[in-house]
Amino acid sequence: MRIVVKVGTSTLAHGTGMLNVRRVERLTRVISDLKNAGHEIILVSSGAIGMGAGKLNLSGRPSDIPTKQAAAAVGQCELMYIYDKLFGEYHHNVAQMLLTADDFADGLRHDNLSNTLARLLQLGALPIINENDTVATAELGIGDNDTLSALVAVSSGADLLVILSDIDGLYTSDPHTDSSAELIREVNNADDVAGFAGGTVSGLGTGGMATKIAAAKLVNGHGMDMIICSGADPDLLYDICEGKPVGTRFRGA
Numbered sequence: 688m689r690i691v692v693k694v695g696t697s698t699l700a701h702g703t704g705m706l707n708v709r710r711v712e713r714l715t716r717v718i719s720d721l722k723n724a725g726h727e728i729i730l731v732s733s734g735a736i737g738m739g740a741g742k743l744n745l746s747g748r749p750s751d752i753p754t755k756q757a758a759a760a761v762g763q764c765e766l767m768y769i770y771d772k773l774f775g776e777y778h779h780n781v782a783q784m785l786l787t788a789d790d791f792a793d794g795l796r797h798d799n800l801s802n803t804l805a806r807l808l809q810l811g812a813l814p815i816i817n818e819n820d821t822v823a824t825a826e827l828g829i830g831d832n833d834t835l836s837a838l839v840a841v842s843s844g845a846d847l848l849v850i851l852s853d854i855d856g857l858y859t860s861d862p863h864t865d866s867s868a869e870l871i872r873e874v875n876n877a878d879d880v881a882g883f884a885g886g887t888v889s890g891l892g893t894g895g896m897a898t899k900i901a902a903a904k905l906v907n908g909h910g911m912d913m914i915i916c917s918g919a920d921p922d923l924l925y926d927i928c929e930g931k932p933v934g935t936r937f938r939g940a
């Protein structure tokens with residue numbers, strides 16, 4: 688399978704903004720193993736701004752655009768350094784692609800990014816994609832990596848988009864505050880669950896359920912399934928590849 692895996696800041700980092708070493712080590716080990724088993728993986732990783740903020744000792748996620756962009760510039764290096772180091776231990780080559788909304792909107796640029804992705808996969812490399820936050824901000828660009836991962840999944844002709852989240856799927860209401868909240872296992876039409884989006888955003892990340900449901904709508908419209916599951920347990924990616932039910936699956940039309 689060709690799978691786009693999206694991982695958010697809240698999965699990669701502790702609340703302090705510093706790296707969740709155990710989590711990232713497990714994630715890189717599982718992805719390396721799935722590549723060894725013959726799957727093609729594209730990783731869409733957030734974490735640049737959060738890790739930059741941690742590295743620069745800023746208190747929390749910056750709010751002004753120049754500080755966000757500066758934090759992203761620092762954090763993106765750190766992120767790729769860690770991925771290169773950890774995937775390197777399993778002899779996998781990582782490849783950084785930093786993209787903006789214009790790259791998907793402009794025909795020639797879109798062709799170029801699709802060709803690069805395809806060639807990287809042929810060469811056995813692991814593309815690691817983030818928005819180019821130094822020139823595109825949430826205010827001006829794609830804005831969140833749920834949407835970016837959906838665009839990448841469509842452009843790369845993936846079989847599946849997996850969004851690793853700080854929650855184990857889509858619930859009928861917020862399980863943190865409502866004990867009767869139920870996990871929804873399957874969604875056949877993303878429009879039907881728009882009312883369950885809530886508005887949860889954790890400390891360092893962006894997005895929330897609404898952007899994930901919008902991402903599902905986009906990929907489902909191209910006949911592709913999307914799964915939301917917990918990033919706390921990267922081993923779930925094995926279950927997904929074995930076709931076991933995990934998290935919430937949004938079925939492609």
Ligand code: GLU
Pocket residue numbers: 695696732733734735736737759817818820830831832833892893894
């Ligand atoms: N591109 C942002 C970053 O790397 C994250 C966007 C998101 O969290 O969706 O920090």
